[in-house]
Amino acid sequence: MDFAFGPDDEELRHRARAWLTEHLTDGTPRPAGRAWERELGAGGWIGLGWSTARGTYGNRTASPTGQVVWAEEYARAGGPPRLGHMGEHLLAPTLLAHGDDAQCARFLPAVARGEEIWCQGYSEPGAGSDLAALRTTAVRADGGRTYRVSGQKVWTSHAHEADWCFLLARTTEGSRRHHGLSFLLVPMDQPGRIEVRPIRQLTGAAEFNEVFFDGAKARAEHLVGGEGAGWRVAMSLLARERGVATLALQTGFAAELGRVIRLAQRTGAAAEPVVRDRLVRQWADLQVMRWNALRTLGDAADPGAPSVAKLLWGSWHKRLGELAMQVRGAPAALGPDDWRAGRPYRLDALQHLFLFSRADTVYGGSDEIQRNLIAERVLGLPKEARP
Incomplete structure (x- = not known):
């Protein structure tokens, strides 16, 4: 199979690389935030390929492979984490597939301009990987x-900064499991009705939040896909979560692996046969992940592709974090010098990699859930008994 990109893709790569070089290497830091989202929007780099028979809502026409080119170049240039990821990569494709004209016209241009930030209200206490609960x-x-809307969501990224939340809620009284669920768009600026509480992590950061809804209002015209169709819409969104963005993720993984390899060479750990073997395996597995992601790009007919992708990269990244600590040895347990000098304690990049990657096989659907989905939807095995 030919995994090469075409001439149009390479032209887009040249333009993307030039723009990123200008905007990321001028000596001005670009932290994740609203200003950077607006800068991306003004440059035409949000909403690539948002064109349908109903109209064009994004900034630039691009094929799926063109979208991969931009995502890879962004990761390669060291672009900051995106505050607008949820709106661009999750909500927008979902509205294009399941929303009506009014919803697309209202929400997508604001996302493309980098003006409105979204968060995702799926997981709840007792309903994380088992979303239907x-x-x-x-x-x-x-x-x-x-x-x-009344209830609680948890592990909600960017909830403390978001303007809107797309969430799943039970709209049919007495319904069970995936029946009676609806997909709603809820404004976050509702004091007294929505409370956001940060969750402090092992890394010391608070990237996730608990969100409490106490009668929060959502307009009826902001129901996506029809009442009771929330499960179908939500599953469509999760499939998109592991599409083009997965390839960009792998570009970041390659940079992290390169950092671990260079460390192994400096410390002499690369001379140890066991460590050298693990480094080679990590590299080879990363190539397989990339080829698999390219092979399944845009193949909506493969029901197992999203679960396979999540299983592959989640376990790979966790192993990389463990390998980084093995390569580093005992100093991996020490804090940075500036902490001992009385400054705030901060993890370095590899320590953060190790601690954060412990969650990779759990969030977004645990490995156990992904294996069940593959067994039931791809292999046709009997469904697991549920209460």
Whole structure:
């Protein structure tokens, strides 16, 4: 199979690399934030390929492989983590597939300009990987013009900065599992009705949040896909979560692996046969992941592709974190010098890699859940018994 990119892709790569060089290497730091999102939007780099028969809502026309080119160049240039990831890569494709014209026209241009930030309200206490067990409810109110959302979401990235939240809620009283769920767009600026509490992690950061909804309002016209169709919409979104973005993720992984290899060479650990073998395996497995992601790009007919991709990269990244600590040896347990000098304690890049990657096989659907999905949807094995 030919994994080469075409002439149009390479032209886009040249333009992307030139723009990123200008905007990321001028000596000005570019932290993740609203200003950077607006800069990306003004440059035309948000919403590549948002074109349908109903209209064009993004900034630039691009094929799936062109979108991969931009994502890879962004990761290769060391672009900061994206505050607008949820809106661009998850909400937008979902609205293009399941939303109506009014929803696309209202929300997508604002995302493409980098003006509105989104968070995702899926996981709940007791309903993380088992998403169908969620208990958040949405009840019709105001003569049917709105929904009132009540419940709790957890592990919600960027909730403390987001303008909007797309969430799953139970709209049919007494429904169970994936029945009676709906996909709603909820404004976050509702004091007294929405409370966001940061979750402090092992890394010392607070990238995730708990979100409490107490009768929060969502307009009826912001129901996506129809009442009771939330499970279908949510599964469509999760499949997109592991599409083009997975290839960009792998570009970042390659940079991390290169850092571990250089460290192994400096410390002499690369001379140890066991360590050398692990380094080679990590490199080879990363190539396989890339080829698999390219092979399945845009193949909506493969129901197992998203689960296979998640299994591959989650376990690979966790192993890389462990390998980084093995290569570093005992100094891996020490804090940075500036901490001992009385400055705030901060993990370095490899320590952060090790601690954060412990969660890679759990969040976004645990390995156990992914294996069940592959068994049931691809291999046709009997479904696991559920209460």
